[in-house]
Amino acid sequence: APDTGPVTLTNCDREPIHILGRTQRYGALLAVSSDWLVQHASENAADIIGPSFATPLGKPLSDLLPPAALRQIRNRLRMLESGSNATRIFDLVVQDRRFDVSIHQSGRHLILEFEPKRGERDGDALAQTYPLIQRIRDAASPDDMLREAARAVRALSGFDSVMVYRFQEDHSGVVVAESRRQTGQKYLGLHFPASDIPVQARALYTRSLLRLIADVSDEGVPIIPARSPEGTPLDLSLAVTRAVSPIHLEYLRNMGVAASMSVSIMKDGKLWGLFACHHQSPHYLEFEQRTAIELFAHLFSYELTRRQEGERNESQSRTQNLQRKLMNHLAEGDTLEASLLSVSDDLRAVIPHDGVVLVTQGRFHRSGDTPSEADLMTLEGLLNTTAASRVYSTDKLSQLMPHAEEFAKTCAGVLAIPISRTPRDYLLLCRREIPRNVAWAGEPAKGVQEGPNGDRLTPRKSFEAWRETVEGRCAPWSESDRHAADLLRSLLLEVFLRVSDAANAERA
Ligand code: BLA
Known part of the structure; x- marks a missing residue:
């Protein structure tokens, strides 16, 4: 249902800030039709532009502005027609007063905003x-x-x-x-x-x-x-x-x-x-x-x-580096567990994490901050219900596994890279909860009164609100984290295939 109630601190995104119907005092706004009749004007038009704007509504712009000014505006409009969505005139003169004028189209209106020039500018x-x-x-x-x-x-x-x-x-x-x-x-x-x-x-x-x-x-x-x-308010989205x-x-x-x-x-x-x-x-x-x-x-x-x-190239070369090292270890006959452990620094550089678990054939090889074996067993069962051969990630493990709340300090979120199909094996990366005890550098909220819009509107209260929203969460897995995880998945799949091929060859 559409929310028609007042805007509060919890539905901020409903406030129609582009149609509030007011301008700031430092400028005056006119909206004119395609035949240049004034349709809307801010109440300060006469104060700012000049006395000819005392009752501007319905009047042709040509009655209100001198011919030279009209010419300047008309010239500028060609720019609008050629595709840019706004244009400006830096020195428009109306009866000895000098203005900067911003011009843009809004629906069926051309919007002109006048700002008086204040003294000599430094030109610097x-x-x-x-x-x-x-x-x-x-x-x-x-x-x-x-x-x-x-x-x-x-x-x-x-x-x-x-x-x-x-x-x-x-x-x-x-x-x-x-x-x-x-x-x-x-x-x-x-x-x-x-x-x-x-x-x-x-x-x-x-x-x-x-x-x-x-x-x-x-x-x-x-x-x-x-x-x-027609009953529509003026759309001020692009109004300066x-x-x-x-x-x-x-x-x-x-x-x-x-x-x-x-x-x-x-x-x-x-x-x-x-x-x-x-x-x-x-x-x-x-x-x-x-x-x-x-x-x-x-x-x-x-x-x-x-x-x-530049950073992206660096991260690409880090991924390649990781791949090369991993291959070398495996070629030397190391097990996958040992190989992964010996590249863990490179892995952490590619996808930052606090702990890693290799889940293979029902066994857990853990390093760093990870859930306990018992918790991992539960988690493995749940991961087996996610889409096959896809990287799965969550920054709030307790949403998948309510009990995870209890160990969020150690591991609040995971990224699971499936590395073979049957049975599902995973490389599991873990992250700790986002630290929320960031030192507050500013002065305490002293003497702030609760205003008409509620009590959250200070940076300090706001920060508290953010703290609540990140409780039990780890830093979000970014797009580039997931991308790297995908690359790693195909690499590991390939490795698994080779290892099992080699095993088959040995057996034959
Ligand atoms: C706009 N809020 C903004 C802007 C900033 C912030 C920078 C852009 C407008 C500007 O230049 O001031 C927020 N400013 C901050 C933050 C810091 C800062 C976080 O200095 C920290 C140091 N704001 C709220 C809540 C609501 C809200 C709860 O805190 C809604 C209920 C609304 N903020 C809100 C709206 C705008 C805004 C509606 C747009 C203002 C506009 O352009 O008309």
């Missing part, structure tokens, strides 16, 4: 970007690279603090780098649940790569009328001045933040993470500066992909 932003990218390129390690990136975005934006927030496979997130004006780190290493940046927000952030929340006390300016005559979810505003206020900006970090067409920027006081950035930061994020994404391709 773009020039500043390239040396900063060079430093990223030169970074010695992946961690270094993330740290440099946070520093760079802080330099480009003037925000007090910048974090690199990375999404995990389950859409929870972790702060992987942090740069703050006041020394020290506040959130580095902390995890947050997926619902802190709900699914519809993540989807928007893949389409619109930068949003500035210039003042968290700004509840937004209404756009009128709220609905079109889109007002922000009140739930998120409360989160930011509880965090002691007065302005926030996030910039998407894309990788392979997916949202890899965000630069999350915070300021102690309201903080506005002009469009060109925002554009430079967007460009930086774009170049950074590119560097990230490049580096990770």
